[in-house]
Amino acid sequence: MRKSVITLAVAVTVGLGTSLGGMPAKTEAASISKLKEEQNKIHEQRSDLNSDINQANDKITNLQDQQASVKSELKRLDLAISDAATKIDEQAAKIEETKAQIATLQEETKILKERIKKRNVLLKDRARSYQDTGGMVNYLDVLMGSTSFSDFIDRANAVATIMQADQDILKQHEADKNELEEKQTQVEKELASLKKMLADLETMNKQLTAQKAEKDKLLGSLESQEHEAHEGMLDLKEQEEILAAQEISIQKTIKLEQERQAKEAAAAAAAAAAKKKAAASSNSGSSSNSSSPSAAAPQVSSGSFTRPAPGVVTSGYGGRWGSFHWGVDIAQSGNNVPIVAAADGVVSVAHYSSSYGNVVYISHSINGQVYTTVYAHMSGYQVSPGQTVSKGQRIGTMGNTGDSHGQHLHFELYKGPWAYHSAINPIGIVPI
Numbered sequence: 001m002r003k004s005v006i007t008l009a010v011a012v013t014v015g016l017g018t019s020l021g022g023m024p025a026k027t028e029a030a031s032i033s034k035l036k037e038e039q040n041k042i043h044e045q046r047s048d049l050n051s052d053i054n055q056a057n058d059k060i061t062n063l064q065d066q067q068a069s070v071k072s073e074l075k076r077l078d079l080a081i082s083d084a085a086t087k088i089d090e091q092a093a094k095i096e097e098t099k100a101q102i103a104t105l106q107e108e109t110k111i112l113k114e115r116i117k118k119r120n121v122l123l124k125d126r127a128r129s130y131q132d133t134g135g136m137v138n139y140l141d142v143l144m145g146s147t148s149f150s151d152f153i154d155r156a157n158a159v160a161t162i163m164q165a166d167q168d169i170l171k172q173h174e175a176d177k178n179e180l181e182e183k184q185t186q187v188e189k190e191l192a193s194l195k196k197m198l199a200d201l202e203t204m205n206k207q208l209t210a211q212k213a214e215k216d217k218l219l220g221s222l223e224s225q226e227h228e229a230h231e232g233m234l235d236l237k238e239q240e241e242i243l244a245a246q247e248i249s250i251q252k253t254i255k256l257e258q259e260r261q262a263k264e265a266a267a268a269a270a271a272a273a274a275k276k277k278a279a280a281s282s283n284s285g286s287s288s289n290s291s292s293p294s295a296a297a298p299q300v301s302s303g304s305f306t307r308p309a310p311g312v313v314t315s316g317y318g319g320r321w322g323s324f325h326w327g328v329d330i331a332q333s334g335n336n337v338p339i340v341a342a343a344d345g346v347v348s349v350a351h352y353s354s355s356y357g358n359v360v361y362i363s364h365s366i367n368g369q370v371y372t373t374v375y376a377h378m379s380g381y382q383v384s385p386g387q388t389v390s391k392g393q394r395i396g397t398m399g400n401t402g403d404s405h406g407q408h409l410h411f412e413l414y415k416g417p418w419a420y421h422s423a424i425n426p427i428g429i430v431p432i
């Protein structure tokens, strides 16, 4: 959209190349109509800029809405991630606990199995010795050794008790062993399920983190887009300010041009009348006396401009440091170095710009051609918008404000009204 503005501005500038010739009155009338045409074109540029600014504002609002929604999504993701992290910690703690339980159970099972094994050996030995001695010899020995029936009963009971005890021990050991194994299986199952849950949580956490990174990236891109939109808009805003101010100064230039033309016409008429009167009344003088310098002298372009500042040219117009230098730099050390208007004109802008520092723009109408001069990086200025200035009149002091390295004047010349990046080389027009 900026391009269209530049194109328009260039079109205006190109359309202004006036060639003076023929009858002066006609040319001057033409120059007035051209100035008016120019004013209309500036008005059109302003409308274009306004719609560009509105578009930029809409874009910014839209980007800000998108950012707000991404931010709320990021907040939700942050909460989900911290929730997942808490659950992961809990699961990990549970797993550690379960693992400790399993280790204890394994130790207990080992000891118990060892005991069972020893018992089994013992019981087997006993059973083998029964067989070797023909069945329940040991028990029978015990029984046969009884001295009376009641002794026999006692001994039989004792044998039965011992046998039962053996059986009970064996059963108990079996039960213990089964219980332990069951417990171990159960705990291992629990561990497997915990591990699966942990893995699921970790996967979820990974997904959330990836989502968050993506949203972060999106937010970053939206923010940088907004920044760019702002920069573009600020640029346009400054342009709009300058164009608006220019409209006023060009109006005033038209008025001054009209007044000057009226004055010239009156002076020419007076001179013609005087000449006629002189010719009629006397015959001697002829034309040698009639040279009144202000009346008949045509406006000249050479001599219309003067050097805007004392000092040396440190940088000319054109390509520099891989970019384009749209003006000429003139440097002079010392305090209070004066900056003067390069030609008669009307101040359109006198303000502070982040790039140009303290800067003054002046509209000129020279020979029916509008020029604009720009004086940048001044330490201060002493003119205000709308003020009429004359060639060589002090407008400010050389300085080092804005995007500048060292005290100097950055001077720009435009053929026609100011338009972004359309300054011309002043060498050959302004005596620098």
Ligand SMILES: [Zn+2]
Pocket (backbone or CB within 6 Å): 315, 325, 327, 328, 329, 409, 410, 411
């Ligand atoms: Zn410069």
